[in-house]
Amino acid sequence: MRREYLMGNEAMALGALAAGVGVVCGYPGTPSSEVISTVCRRAPEGVYAEWSVNEKAALETAAGAAYCGARTLVTMKQVGLNVASDPLMSLAYIGVKGAMVVLVADDPGPISSQTEQDTRTFGMYSKLPVFDPSGVAEAYEMIQDAFDLSEKYGTPVIFRPTTRIDHGYEAVTVKEPEEYKKITPAGFVRDPANLVIFPALSRRNHALIEKRNEGLKTEFSAYGKNEITEYGRGAKVGIATHGGSLGYVRENIADGDSLRLFKVATPFPFPEKLALEFLDGLDEVLCVEELDPVIERALTFTAGKYALPVKIRGKLTGDVAPSGENSPDSVAAVMDSFLKRKTTTGGRDVPAPPALPVRPPVLCAGCPHRASFYAVKLAMKGRKALFAGDIGCYTLGNAAPLDMCDTCLCMGAGLGIAQGVKRVDPDTCCFAFVGDSTFFASGISGVINAFYNQADMTLVILDNSTTAMTGHQPHPGTGVTATGQRVTPVSAEKVLKAIGLETVVTLDPLDLKTAVGEVRRVSEKPGVKAIIFKSPCVAIEKTDRRCTVDENKCVGCRKCINELGCPALGMKDGKAHIDAAQCTGCALCAKVCPVGAIGGDEDE
Amino acid sequence: MNKPSKNVIVAGVGGQGTVLAGRLIAEAAMQEGLSVKGAETIGMAQRGGSVTSFIRFGGECATPFIKKGEADLILGFEPGECVRLLPYLGDGGAAVVLDRAVMPVSALTGASRYEPSEMISYLKNRVDRLVLIDAESAARALGTSKCLNVALLGAAARSGALGLTVERLASAVKAVIPPRLTEINLKALNTVTL
Structure with missing residues (x-):
């Protein structure tokens, strides 16, 4: 131990x-x-x-x-x-x-x-x-x-x-x-x-499952982590809760409160016998839950089944917010009202602060996705286009100023959405962006559907050789397993070609000029075609490259900032300024600068 | 309910090393033989978003989350983020804050407004025990901005508001941080004198 x-x-x-x-x-x-x-x-x-x-x-x-x-x-x-x-x-x-x-x-x-x-x-x-x-x-x-x-x-x-x-x-x-x-x-x-x-097996086993679950109600009633705790004497009210909310409730029980607390560790099958012990003698119960009112429904059912004179309150009665996360403060407010006690939350009464910085998550400085999105954006300038997004860091391509994510539904859905939009809105040039990990997880069937059904769309695989958003896990395309074993990587390019796609182009998104030209050329081809933008995640492949602004050349037009939204780019004394701590030397800004004021993307 | 725990909030922006700072506080408290609970925002919020860690130690607490008005100390890695969490600071509470702002992309492109000097004067007016750290001179003394998180931690310990000694934090640094980075972080602990 x-x-x-x-x-x-x-x-x-x-x-x-x-x-x-x-x-x-x-x-x-x-x-x-x-x-x-x-x-x-x-x-x-x-x-x-x-x-x-x-x-x-x-x-x-x-x-x-x-x-x-x-x-x-x-x-x-x-x-x-x-x-x-x-x-x-x-x-x-x-x-x-x-x-x-x-x-x-x-x-x-x-x-x-x-x-x-x-x-x-x-x-x-x-x-x-x-x-x-x-x-x-x-x-x-x-x-x-x-x-x-x-x-x-x-x-x-x-x-x-x-x-x-x-x-x-x-x-x-x-x-x-x-x-x-x-x-x-x-x-x-x-x-x-x-x-x-087979159906016969399912018929038999379904009956057994129902029987087992009836038995589990009793077994769970004796499970030590389902608990009833008494606070004070002669409680007439109770609180039922679970998970993280248990701590918020306990944190807010004040000296002198008289209540019975029911902690539900096994919401299904519901420990009915223990629930009856909890409800015994109570007039009112508050259910403090997150997400669905699971305990509240079970207690309401139990009270009805046994005709108990107890009122069950919670999300269904409007006492607890029906959605969103609980916090110690939100639970304090709900408990103050339920226990009819003076307010115990709110913190200090301070004057409103000045406007706080707005910080939605953004693509990192030097993220290759920024370059990929920007290339497609330039290539499609003036065209009616759909940019179907997907799940991953690249969902952040929706943020201004890139604004390159029109839809995002679930893993791999962008491929289907692009096909469907084209069926109804045929003069739209349809793109589906998908990350490399998402492509392997659930993108491939979408490509087969598109190819088989003669869709017209451009698939863009944003291949940064990792599952970045969730913390850089490997995936089939990386050639490394969870335990670090080296294996033969699955090639997205070969998969696409095996499906039958004739046009599969692999590009370096940081080579902006080539990328824009190729996106334009490929997207004009009929049928299903694919572009693989290949460039490693900057959080994994660290570089010593940095870009710098030549203050004598910079005219302060802000084009680099306003076009790219890179967190390393700002203004200082009327000139563009690059934060060396964040810059990775991707040099996309150097290619955007109209006066050639940004340089220095060489290894230091 | 008895609540004598020390309640600390670490507020900053993804990439500033707030998570490590929280981890060091927890390790130091563990070494003192104290009970510890913590919580942090990671995931989506890390990509340049606001990041908050809660650490509670040395007392009985049912949850790592701190109620508004009950924090003893806010470690602010960024003035605006410190102001954002200020409703959590209790009466007589302390804030130890780096004075260097991290501008969000929305402010850089002009889509939103952020004036760091307003934050600093707000903090000066609203915090009973404010320790403002000059980030530039700390970074210059260290030769890097990368260990400012640990420098801030050292300042908080020295101010007395953290309830842990610099020596104990040094021991936590040795336990948590890989050997090749130990030296610079130990130096960082002692960079800011009050």
């Missing part, structure tokens, strides 16, 4: 290792990504970990391993579960032999996601048990419980942290590798009667 200050994702990875996990698969996605990188760093010999090409592939690989008796972990962010939902819905019926914990990180806010979907609700829909940790140290313990439950019932189990747990830190007491559970998988044993999903 030892104490370590751990990020939630690190704690969950170490918890999985302590539970004897043997196979770990996932696709990067904030806020889940650090789980697999931690496994890769800390796993004892014999544990297999991979960055899968997408979440569906991850879950299916883990399913095969679990069929053999291994304990498996699959990691993803909440929208990744949409991709993995096809195999998971069926696997819920088939079950597993070893264990499978599906770690799905939800993102209330949302802070870095497309949706505020609630994986607890997905648990109900898929009929899979759900664990919902309330802190980093608890997550370390709880994920081990999740593995045990998965193995005990032969079912995948959902483990659902939220961003604030994933990226929270606590000192955690963790096991030494010698203390990790040792699992020896039996290997694959043929059992088609139970592993081949």
Whole structure:
């Protein structure tokens, strides 16, 4: 045993290792990504970990391993579960032999996601048990419980942290590798009667799942991490909460408050017996939740089922905000009102500050995506064009002044959207921008669809040789695996040519003049054609190159600033100025400057 | 509920080293045998966006997040970001702030307005215990801007507002930072004298 200050994702990875996990698969996605990188760093010999090409592939690989008796972990962010939902819905019926914990990180806010979907609700829909940790140290313990439950019932189990747990830190007491559970998988044993999903099997297993879940309601009522705590004496009101919100509620319980607190660690199957104990004798209950009102619905149902004289309040009654993230302050306001006590929040009464800097995330200084977008922008000047974007750093190409992202929906969707727009608006020149990792994850089927159905579009792959937005994970095109093994890279160019595309052009986006000419030439060809802009992410490939402004030549026209929006470019004493700490010497600004005042892109 | 924990907020912009500063505070507190909780914004927000870390140590706390008006100290890596988090500072709280502004792209292109001097005078009027650090001279003394995060940390310790000693932070630097960068960071801890 030892104490370590751990990020939630690190704690969950170490918890999985302590539970004897043997196979770990996932696709990067904030806020889940650090789980697999931690496994890769800390796993004892014999544990297999991979960055899968997408979440569906991850879950299916883990399913095969679990069929053999291994304990498996699959990691993803909440929208990744949409991709993995096809195999998971069926696997819920088939079950597993070893264990499978599906770690799905939800993102209330949302802070870095497309949706505020609630994986607890997905648990109900898929009929899979759900664990919902309330802190980093608890997550370390709880994920081990999740593995045990998965193995005990032969079912995948959902483990659902939220961003604030994933990226929270606590000192955690963790096991030494010698203390990790040792699992020896039996290997694959043929059992088609139970592993081949046919309607007859599904009919039988559905009934068994419902029966199991009824039993889990009772089992979870005795689970130690579902807790009732009494504050004060003779409480007539209660608060039910979960996850990160538990800390906000506890932080806001004042001396003298009389209330009963219900912490729900397993929202599905709902611990009904324990809920009855909680509701006993209460007049009113406030449910403090993030995302869906899962506990609120369950308690409302329980109160109705047993005809209890208790009013359940929360999101459905307008007492708690129906969307967005909770905070200690927002929960304080809700509790002040519910407990009818004087206000305990707001901080100091200070005069309004001057206008605060507006800081949306932007492409880094020297980011090759900026050059790629700018080349297409120049090539399409004056033309009616669609720039369908996708998920990754390059979504930031939407920001002014580039303004080169007209749509963004989900991983790989830009390809389909470009095809659909062209069907209805045929005089639009349609581009789909996709990153290299996203291309492999979910772009390829879109290209096949376009080619097969005779679409007219230009695919632009922004290849920076990494999965940048989520923290620089490798992918099939990089030729490196999660554990650092060198492998044959998958070539996007060869994939496109194999599909049948005749025009596949690879360009250096920093060679602006060539890039603009080639974009113009390629986009005018009929059918489906592709441009691969290849230039490494500046956060990985550090350079010593810097650009400088010749103050004698600079006329202060601001064209470099206003065209590119590079964070390294500013004005100083009426002249353009380049911040040497940020500049990477990409020299795009030098090519934009109308008077040739910027230079020095050579190695120092 | 009993809440004697030390509540520290680190406020800055992605790329300034706020995450490392938070990590060093946590390590130092751990070495003191204190309980620690922390939280940080990473992901989308890192790309030049505002970045905030919360660190709470030495007391009983149910969450790493700090309520408005309950922070003991704000470490401001940037004047505007310090002002943004100021509602979290409690009565009598301290702010240790680098005076160098990071201009957002929106202000560089003229799409928004940002006047750092207004932020500094606002801080002077509103913070009971303000320590303003001259970023240029600190960077000159160090020969780099890269360790200003640790220099700021050293200043905060020396001001007494952090509740951890410079010696303890030095020990945290040795534990957390790779050996080849230890020396410059130890120097940074002692760069700013008050």
